[in-house]
Amino acid sequence: MGQLPMSYDRKRARADADDYIDMPSTPLYEFGAGRGYTTFRYDRVRLTRDSIGIDGTTRVLVDITNTGRRAGTEVVQLYVTDNQASVSLPYIRLRGVRKVRAEPGERVTVGFGITAGRDLTLVDERLRTVVEPGTFEIKIGSSSARIHLGATLTVT
Known part of the structure; x- marks a missing residue:
């Protein structure tokens, strides 16, 4: 109650910022929180x-x-971080969500499609929507603050 509006997709410079004088700078519940x-x-x-x-x-x-x-x-949530963007982007960007039900001991394989022209775009300094070559961190987690695994994708 009364917390400033926060979101999971803060800019890189803001992601490591200090707390406010009277409250933490993180959301009370991160995106995807729940038990x-x-x-x-x-x-x-x-x-x-x-x-x-x-x-x-x-x-x-x-x-x-x-x-x-x-x-x-x-x-299960899929996030992407652009490691070499020419403009300032959020540190992580949500790109997919899958709800999975499993019985005790059951293993489920979850799949996400990544299309460069949809999931890896940015608006450049000339206001064009483009895909820039470089490396992207692919992150899998149960919330934006609970990233469990990752991989690196290269765009050429």
Whole structure:
């Protein structure tokens, strides 16, 4: 109550900023926060192609295992960080969400498609929507503050 508006996708310079004088600079609940009645383990993130062109596509696959004693649902989230952007971008950008239900001990493979022209674009200094060559960190997590695994994608 009364907290300043915060969001998960702060600019890089702001992501490591100090707290406000009377409150933390982080959101009370990060995007995707929530608890279920079981636990999940994230394993084996992989890209079908780890290098694509500016008009290319790839798939991100990750294994999610229900390690608890009850059936449960996990919201798996895909984030992207552009490592060489020519303009200031948010530190992480949400690019996919999948809701997964699993029985105790069950492993589920979750897939996300990444299309450069949709998921890796930015608006450059001339106000054009472009895909810039470079490396992108692909991050998989259960919330924006709980990133479990990652991979590197190169755009040529």
